[in-house]
Amino acid sequence: MENYFKTRRSVRRYSGKPVPTEMLTEMLVEASQAPTTGNMQLYSVVVTRSDHGKTALAPAHFNQPAVTGCDTLLTFCADYNRFVKWCRASNAVPGYDNFQSFMTAVLDTVIVAQQFCTIAEMRGLGTCYMGTTTYNAPMIGQILGLPELVVPVVTVTLGWPEGEAPLSDRLAPEAFVHIEKYNNPDESRVKEFYAAKEARDDSRRFVAENGKETLAQVFTDVRYTRAACEEFSRIYYDYISSKGFKFPVD
């Protein structure tokens, strides 16, 4: 039998065949069995299945075709709203409006999202993360009606795959596995780690198409520029603060 983990890939094109509601619910329930800090489940998932819902969210994801082409869009949010209300309703005083608590909720959220993706993919469905969620969180929060202490972290597109998505490369284990202690590589060793990636046809094409000298420049100068990272940092930071998490620590 084919090893799912060795051949998994993101799927951005979907066939249009519907995902049964019971199947979606079952997968969400299964995903919720993922580990979660103190069993607090510091997340919520907003499920968008309507055309108008997906169309409304599309600009927040820079109109990536997977958003309107998928069957279901799932916005996974870090959520202390529910837990804090439970504390208050139970004569318990919550202290969770801080950076540590926010990170805890983000970890819970990412873990349940990935668990959901694995479950869906093992059932033959396709998924793709939309990292644009942290870029345009204010727009997403407004559309989804996210209240205090709820912040969108990742979005997942879901549907039955159309065609076969390409299998992407990964670094060899010596690049990311460190035995006992961190083995800090020098730049020439790091260049060796990335040599196979740089030699790929698709990498060479990216470099040529973007008029760059190196693949790394495609990342620094085109895909993830300092200006964009700083702008989206400000937007997300302000949004998280506006939702009641206090940064930095007083």
Ligand SMILES: Cc1cc2nc3c(=O)[nH]c(=O)nc-3n(C[C@H](O)[C@H](O)[C@H](O)COP(=O)(O)O)c2cc1C
């Ligand atoms: C946090 C996160 C954000 C991502 N955002 C996007 C995105 O906005 N658009 C997209 O097409 N793929 C997105 N991806 C998918 C990655 O591009 C993909 O996982 C990576 O290129 C490796 O390819 P593979 O998943 O097919 O192995 C994202 C993945 C992660 C984990």
